[in-house]
Amino acid sequence: MAENRDYALEARGIGKQFGAFWAVKDVDLKIPQGSIHALIGPNGAGKTTCFNLLTKTLQPSTGQILLNGEDISALRTSEVARRGMVRSFQISATFTDMTVLENVRVALQSKHGHAYRFWSPISSIYNLDARAMELLADVGLADVPHLKAAELSYGRKRALEIATTLALDPKVMLLDEPTAGMGHEDIEPITQLIRKVSAGRTIVIVEHNLSVVSTLSDRITVLQGGQVLMEGTYGEVSSDERVIAAYMGGVEDA
Amino acid sequence: MRWALILIAAVVALALPFFVYPVLLMSILCFVVFATSFNLLLGYVGLLCFGQAMFLGLSAYVTGYVLKTTGVSLELGILAGALVSAVLGAFVGFVAVRRSGIQFAMITFAFAQFVYFALLRAEFTGGENGMQGIPRSKLFGVIDASDSFSFYYVILAITVLAILFCYRVIHSPFGEILRAIRDKEDRVESLGFRPERFKIMAMTISAFVAGLAGGMKATVFQFATLTDVSWTVSGEVILMTLLGGLGTLSGPMVGAAIVIAMNDELAKFGEWALIAQGVILILVILFFRRGVVGEAGALIRRLRERKAD
Ligand SMILES: Nc1ncnc2c1ncn2[C@@H]1O[C@H](COP(=O)(O)OP(=O)(O)O)[C@@H](O)[C@H]1O
Ligand SMILES: [Mg+2]
Numbered sequence: 001m002a003e004n005r006d007y008a009l010e011a012r013g014i015g016k017q018f019g020a021f022w023a024v025k026d027v028d029l030k031i032p033q034g035s036i037h038a039l040i041g042p043n044g045a046g047k048t049t050c051f052n053l054l055t056k057t058l059q060p061s062t063g064q065i066l067l068n069g070e071d072i073s074a075l076r077t078s079e080v081a082r083r084g085m086v087r088s089f090q091i092s093a094t095f096t097d098m099t100v101l102e103n104v105r106v107a108l109q110s111k112h113g114h115a116y117r118f119w120s121p122i123s124s125i126y127n128l129d130a131r132a133m134e135l136l137a138d139v140g141l142a143d144v145p146h147l148k149a150a151e152l153s154y155g156r157k158r159a160l161e162i163a164t165t166l167a168l169d170p171k172v173m174l175l176d177e178p179t180a181g182m183g184h185e186d187i188e189p190i191t192q193l194i195r196k197v198s199a200g201r202t203i204v205i206v207e208h209n210l211s212v213v214s215t216l217s218d219r220i221t222v223l224q225g226g227q228v229l230m231e232g233t234y235g236e237v238s239s240d241e242r243v244i245a246a247y248m249g250g251v252e253d254a
Numbered sequence: 255m256r257w258a259l260i261l262i263a264a265v266v267a268l269a270l271p272f273f274v275y276p277v278l279l280m281s282i283l284c285f286v287v288f289a290t291s292f293n294l295l296l297g298y299v300g301l302l303c304f305g306q307a308m309f310l311g312l313s314a315y316v317t318g319y320v321l322k323t324t325g326v327s328l329e330l331g332i333l334a335g336a337l338v339s340a341v342l343g344a345f346v347g348f349v350a351v352r353r354s355g356i357q358f359a360m361i362t363f364a365f366a367q368f369v370y371f372a373l374l375r376a377e378f379t380g381g382e383n384g385m386q387g388i389p390r391s392k393l394f395g396v397i398d399a400s401d402s403f404s405f406y407y408v409i410l411a412i413t414v415l416a417i418l419f420c421y422r423v424i425h426s427p428f429g430e431i432l433r434a435i436r437d438k439e440d441r442v443e444s445l446g447f448r449p450e451r452f453k454i455m456a457m458t459i460s461a462f463v464a465g466l467a468g469g470m471k472a473t474v475f476q477f478a479t480l481t482d483v484s485w486t487v488s489g490e491v492i493l494m495t496l497l498g499g500l501g502t503l504s505g506p507m508v509g510a511a512i513v514i515a516m517n518d519e520l521a522k523f524g525e526w527a528l529i530a531q532g533v534i535l536i537l538v539i540l541f542f543r544r545g546v547v548g549e550a551g552a553l554i555r556r557l558r559e560r561k562a563d
Binding site: 055077079082087089093095097098107116118121124165167168 | 422423425426427428429430431433434437438440441442443444445446447448451452455459
């Protein structure tokens with residue numbers, strides 16, 4: 001099969017069966033290099049499951065996944081991450097009893113290959129702290145490096161997750177509902193942040209907040225019942241009868 | 255403050271055998287090391303190994319066998335036991351580590367039972383009678399410290415080295431990843447790590463340290479028995495760890511000292527000692543969730559805050 005590097009990420013007919021139930025069925029995605037792509041759809045549509053399949057957190061029942069044209073269907077999650085695709089979680093996933101700085105440093109260790117050194121003092125990785133501070137500055141957390149992650153506000157926890165993800169310098173970032181549960185005051189900065197970090201990267205974002213979707217995304221895929229309902233620009237999607245019926249109507253419970 | 259405490263502990267540790275029966279002290283030190291090995295898994299990786307005694311007991315037999323049959327120096331005998339336990343730890347880890355929570359506990363328990371019966375059947379262990387007459391061989395082949403008073407200082411030195419080793423592991427790049435795994439394993443994996451490899455390594459290290467404790471115990475009492483491999487010892491180390499306080503290096507050490515000293519006191523009451531242990535465990539779970547050391551730390555913090563106000 002010809003490799004096609006125009007697409008950062010490509011899914012061909014991926015599906016996931018839980019028992020007799022198909023949570024995701026026959027989904028195709030083609031995400032061009034450097035774009036921001038939104039995945040939307042009502043609750044239970046299969047968005048998180050899609051992310052789990054793309055990063056190999058779950059083994060797909062069917063289909064094929066290509067990262068920069070290379071088939072990654074047989075790799076494990078950690079290998080996918082090392083190839084440059086890293087995801088964030090729908091539920092906040094900071095290391096709560098570590099400091100903000102340590103959270104980022106854990107991720108930096110992934111690239112530095114010292115992680116198995118049980119005989120080295122922790123000071124042997126202090127040289128990563130400078131880079132960690134840069135990343136924290138990028139997401140606006142430079143003022144609290146030594147605070148326990150558990151003590152951050154919800155919005156700042158999500159910012160920390162983004163910094164942690166960025167520490168791997170991923171080419172493809174998958175963000176699962178980065179603004180979920182946030183107040184208005186937090187949504188705007190996170191949206192700005194995502195726009196900022198999208199430079200030189202490809203981003204796939206699951207998002208319920210349609211104003212965030214419309215500001216950020218180049219293209220949108222709408223999922224419903226595990227299948228692709230349609231794909232298009234925000235204008236096309238938001239004016240589509242089926243989408244309005246399936247999704248926009250039910251937006252209040254999103 | 256911290257250094258003052260360490261200094262006091264050092265002075266007390268050095269002076270104690272002048273006041274207390276050295277064998278009791280050495281027994282405490284063996285369990286201090288053993289509880290620390292267990293804490294490495296439960297406190298720092300979140301793995302409940304309900305079979306930790308297999309590493310203690312196996313090493314006790316191996317150390318005993320090596321010292322009895324080969325005439326190598328003391329430290330090599332103990333090291334041999336610890337290394338064999340480390341290999342067992344790696345193997346158990348390899349099988350068990352993909353499971354978590356209660357399943358992990360059950361698998362390690364099953365392994366421990368298997369090791370128990372294997373040692374019961376094996377020729378070299380002396381079966382039900384245990385292995386008698388293990389020599390306190392010369393340290394480095396030259397230093398004779400076989401009387402209990404001098405031997406205490408040998409055991410104390412091994413204890414300090416073992417604790418320093420654990421401290422290093424916990425406060426290493428590796429230890430940082432372990433803490434992250436304890437908190438959110440999925441996330442660690444999504445950042446490009448292979449958590450199961452870290453857990454297997456942690457099991458290996460923990461088994462090695464438990465093995466050191468086993469070798470110490472074999473040379474202190476000069477015999478090894480099936481009791482050291484039994485599930486009651488696996489349970490006791492859980493009690494020590496929870497009693498002292500999980501996830502601090504000093505907690506399980508204090509817990510071990512309390513339980514061993516208490517067993518010694520209660521020994522004259524026979525079976526009642528077990529009941530007392532059970533009652534204490536329940537009380538700790540109900541009222542001292544953070545363990546003795548954790549609660550003491552919290553109390554000190556509270557007092558300080560009050561003073562600050
Ligand atoms: N591990 C699982 N086992 C069984 N069913 C699952 C599992 N994960 C998700 N599902 C089901 O798959 C469907 C899609 O879930 P999900 O991908 O989380 O939806 P979304 O993220 O779009 O809200 C839901 O009906 C959910 O109950
Ligand atoms: Mg979801």
